[in-house]
Amino acid sequence: MKRDRPFVTANFAITADGRISTRNATPADFSSPRDKRRLLEIRAACDAVLAGMKTIATDQMTMGLPADDLRAIREAKGMPAYPTRVLLSASGRIDPALRVFTRDFSPIIVFSTTRMPRRVREALAGKTTLHLHERAVDLAAMLRTLRREHAVKRLVCEGGPRVFRALLVADLIDELHLTISPRIFGGTKAPTLTGIAGDFLPRSTTLTLREMRVIDGECFLRYRIE
Numbered sequence: 001m002k003r004d005r006p007f008v009t010a011n012f013a014i015t016a017d018g019r020i021s022t023r024n025a026t027p028a029d030f031s032s033p034r035d036k037r038r039l040l041e042i043r044a045a046c047d048a049v050l051a052g053m054k055t056i057a058t059d060q061m062t063m064g065l066p067a068d069d070l071r072a073i074r075e076a077k078g079m080p081a082y083p084t085r086v087l088l089s090a091s092g093r094i095d096p097a098l099r100v101f102t103r104d105f106s107p108i109i110v111f112s113t114t115r116m117p118r119r120v121r122e123a124l125a126g127k128t129t130l131h132l133h134e135r136a137v138d139l140a141a142m143l144r145t146l147r148r149e150h151a152v153k154r155l156v157c158e159g160g161p162r163v164f165r166a167l168l169v170a171d172l173i174d175e176l177h178l179t180i181s182p183r184i185f186g187g188t189k190a191p192t193l194t195g196i197a198g199d200f201l202p203r204s205t206t207l208t209l210r211e212m213r214v215i216d217g218e219c220f221l222r223y224r225i226e
């Protein structure tokens with residue numbers, strides 16, 4: 001059956017006690033250089049990279065591909081050197097001064113709602129393609145738009161947990177890459193893969209382990225979500 005949306009993979013680093021950040025939602029910088037390289041390898045295999053505005057702001061992301069060899073491989077395959085960047089915000093309260101908007105190496109596509117303040121729309125108009133939905137972003141429609149209008153066949157969701165959870169609940173995640181870092185954070189307020197521990201998902205998700213590698217004490221997992 002022909003897909004009407006991109007294949008969606010997600011990528012997270014988690015601690016041994018299942019936290020993706022500290023309770024202060026500090027930048028996700030606890031994994032190794034090997035994990036950071038793997039993040040770039042996964043990004044390089046995709047047409048586009050998606051993240052929520054909180055992660056983009058907290059981690060000061062540019063969503064680029066700072067690896068000459070990976071860009072060269074993409075270009076040899078006839079792909080653009082950098083993946084397209086996809087930003088998600090319900091409120092539309094986006095700071096146009098964020099680092100991601102200071103680099104123009106690849107298109108930026110923003111999915112938000114008509115709640116986006118006029119000053120933000122004006123500031124982003126020349127730098128991004130805006131898709132504004134009514135009330136809430138329809139995630140399935142967002143993916144169809146990415147496939148049909150922006151030729152995105154493969155998308156990596158780099159979080160954060162609220163974005164991941166929303167996609168998971170809507171059955172829109174196909175694959176999950178997890179790096180288990182040998183750290184323990186503890187606490188009830190440090191977010192897990194699906195946000196602050198508390199609310200159950202509407203139903204549990206079954207994963208099929210497809211790959212497992214252990215490198216220097218870190219465990220790299222790849223699951224398929226059927």
Ligand SMILES: NC(=O)c1ccc[n+]([C@@H]2O[C@H](COP(=O)([O-])OP(=O)(O)OC[C@H]3O[C@@H](n4cnc5c(N)ncnc54)[C@H](OP(=O)(O)O)[C@@H]3O)[C@@H](O)[C@H]2O)c1
Nearest residue numbers: 012013025028052054055089090091159160161162163166
């Ligand atoms: N360990 C890791 O691998 C990893 C990976 C990614 C992030 N993180 C960490 O995760 C933390 C942030 O996570 P988070 O869950 O708070 O934030 P997030 O998922 O990055 O972003 C949440 C924001 O994204 C927008 N959003 C989320 N779901 C949406 C939906 N269904 N429709 C429209 N917009 C939606 C909203 O933006 P508006 O508020 O503008 O409406 C929301 O406030 C940071 O500390 C970051 O470092 C860790």
